[in-house]
């Protein structure tokens with residue numbers, strides 16, 4: 001008995017068609033198709049063959065999405081009348097967003113994918129990616145993956161639909177799937193294009209490095225540290241963080257860091273403050289303890305220590321004590337928050353793209369089980 005002509009075709013986000021022709025003289029009781037996206041469990045589909053032994057099975061990828069940008073294994077199994085099982089070889093395909101035509105550039109450990117623009121745009125992205133990696137490694141000194149894939153979308157809603165994020169994540173602009181070494185960012189046409197690349201790419205690359213350093217245990221690290229280092233690595237600081245922080249200090253509405261260990265507030269403006277605080281506090285730690293301090297902290301979290309425990313094992317102070325020191329600096333020397341080395345016209349540009357900046361907000365609660373990261 002043989003499984004011949006095995007093949008797969010798909011319309012990303014809609015349907016995946018699996019085909020084979022089963023060549024046998026025996027009666028078949030049932031046939032199963034197994035599908036396993038990388039990092040996920042096996043899905044089992046019951047399929048049927050026609051009188052010619054042909055199986056053409058349409059998997060509804062809209063109702064039950066496959067994992068975006070994952071290598072996906074699949075194979076068939078037939079049960080004979082005597083209950084013996086015959087399994088096909090394993091096959092696989094790369095489930096890439098094929099709603100768009102991608103231009104590609106592969107160089108220096110990066111694969112850059114973009115739409116509708118010429119090669120010079122790809123080169124610009126590559127330059128930003130290389131610079132981003134260098135900066136991000138100051139905060140997360142890990143080896144990059146063998147190949148880091150970056151997909152540049154033209155708008156945020158394409159990223160959201162690519163990742164099946166649903167409507168409640170309408171503010172997401174960028175996304176990282178750390179174990180797949182894949183980053184999606186959205187860069188609309190316009191004067192802020194380069195700035196958006198320089199903000200989103202380093203942020204998402206940092207999430208990839210966090211996974212490179214801590215493996216799946218990166219999820220044990222506090223949210224404020226993961227998002228703090230990612231925001232810190234952004235090539236241009238977000239001037240809105242400063243404004244939001246100053247207002248929170250004035251109104252005494254800062255969020256306790258302990259409350260930012262496992263998740264960020266679901267409400268958009270509080271989540272934005274959570275990012276601002278995380279960035280500022282992580283910057284404070286970096287200034288006081290350097291990259292070796294941040295690295296030691298990440299190692300302790302990687303080893304399973306809790307949010308407070310990991311912190312006080314790394315530094316002489318507890319999280320609350322260090323938070324107090326940080327707040328003192330915020331209150332007394334708000335000047336430390338003044339964004340340096342940013343030319344005024346960048347500030348103006350940044351204010352123009354303020355809404356886009358809000359779009360990077362993401363809460364851990366909303367991450368799916370695959371450890372996707374915004």
Ligand SMILES: [Zn+2]
Pocket residue numbers: 203207226227230373374
């Ligand atoms: Zn992030």
